[in-house]
Amino acid sequence: MNIMMLLEMAAQGMGDRVAFVNGDQRLTYQDLYNAAGCAAEEIKASGCDHAAVLDVSSLAVPVGLFAASWAGVPYVPLNYRLTGAELDALLERIYPAYLVTEADRVGKLTHHSEVKLSTREDFLAKARAGTPGDPSWSMDAEDIAILLFTSGTTGAPKAAVLRHKHLVSYILTTVEFAGAGPDDAALVCVPPYHIAGMAAILSSVYSGRRVVQLPNFTAEEWIRVARAEKVTNAFVVPTMLSRIVEILEGEESAGLPSLKSISYGGGKMPQKVIERAMKLFPEADFANAYGLTETSSTIALLGPDDHRDAVASEDPAVRRRIVSVGRPVPGIEVEIRDDEGKPLPGGARGEIYVRGEQVSGEYVGRGSLLDNEGWFPTRDAGSVDEEGFLFLEGRADDVIVRGGENMSPGEIEDVLLEHDAVADAAVVGIPDEQWGEGVAAAVVLRQGKQASVEELQAWVKEALRSSRVPQVLEFRDELPYNETGKLLRRVVKAELSGDAS
């Protein structure tokens, strides 16, 4: 098994279709296959044993990914937001490394004999000029396809290992070959060093869906490109969807007639945003995906019918599913377990464990985190309702333990968000001498609306019990998010803890 097999099939069956678009540059599936084969020769000739790409979303990303697989070396996408020193430290871990990057980033890096540098333009020009050799990639499913440095919250980033068997299994169980229509196009604006960016490439290639790359997201540019390229499918993170909805709601007509499907994930989607988006695009199919780097992307999915059923239902249990991440995809099993790793009965809140062929759960130097039966502890907290819908309730580490009582920040945030004056809210645990931990909140008010600390405290007390009322509540202009829409809770926690002491 090798992800090159997926591209080979696409090139065989849909060779003339456009695979990737970036500005005015285009690659068909056959072009991509040929470029991967030629670039693989370059990588092999360099003698390097990793191929890294440090770039925004460009054609060098899919070419680099498949070329690395053809050459039989791990593909390592690097985060272009890191500093030169941080990048040098990561490169050191993958020596000798073949590195493709933008010409103006070269100066940021310390030149080292163990790094064979190629600019994006040179890399692509050489790859597109030659003729590929015969297919010669390894079919060993255990080979490493991708090494992905995770954004570690403390210490050095971990290098997550994804083998060909994980990625091929994910694609074969979730995507139908050539299932996309000839005019289907996906607008991809997630960063290329994120698992969602990798998965978008593989899924689109196997389904035959044209990928339109958007290197730097702004809502205005997203809307412009979606119109110009007649985009049919889009994946966005919550903060992006929120901005897009705001702009389109202010226009005379929504005006994205070709958009058929919107999928989202990467962070918690506020209920108000998704409901407004569904009103704005009544014909579109919505899908919410939940996945991790260590699970080769999506493991649970709230599909279009689930969205419509939830919005149309009178039953609160069904309505609530709009904020769930749906049910496991085929081939994935989910269990909710307690602190000791014992399975919990239905509906209980605990840590989410997953098992399936796409689950890697492995890091370089740390081995596999799977238990003897193949279960991976996600460190995400959640619960499953009687119909199997999975609800995320924050990171297992985010649980606030106040005087022995466990509470989920998400529950308190949801209540705050229901207040008319609240635009955004983050709840964290802060050190407390009497209770061990206390509840603290950072709140962003809606423009032109007012609410006092006391009013919001009373609001929480009325909906929940008094132990859940934030003892510290501060207003902010905005909350800190990373580029994939995840709330940086540790930043909020540090700020509010400082204030409490």
Place this chain on the structure above:
Amino acid sequence: MAQIKTGSRMRSQVCATEVMVIGAPAGEMEVTCGGAPMVDMSETPGDGLSIADGADQGTVLGKRYTNEAADLELLCTKPGDGSLGANGETLSLKEAKALPSSD
């Protein structure tokens, strides 16, 4: 007869068909294409073989094929003119369950 391994690839001896094994039962079985046993990708097809009568419905790129017991599943990675079979039974096309795109 051979033990069929999940993840392995096989080629037809009588047409261009190539498959990857998505799932296989324990125990040995004979997988055929166009009536002749399929062989490992590294093997050279035998001489003088041709597609048997009635085993010529062809294979379609990217489609999955399964047996009656639904314990054998093959993915066509290169199409050809022969039909797939296992232990004398002709494999049938497996309908794909459409999953909404999530990434």
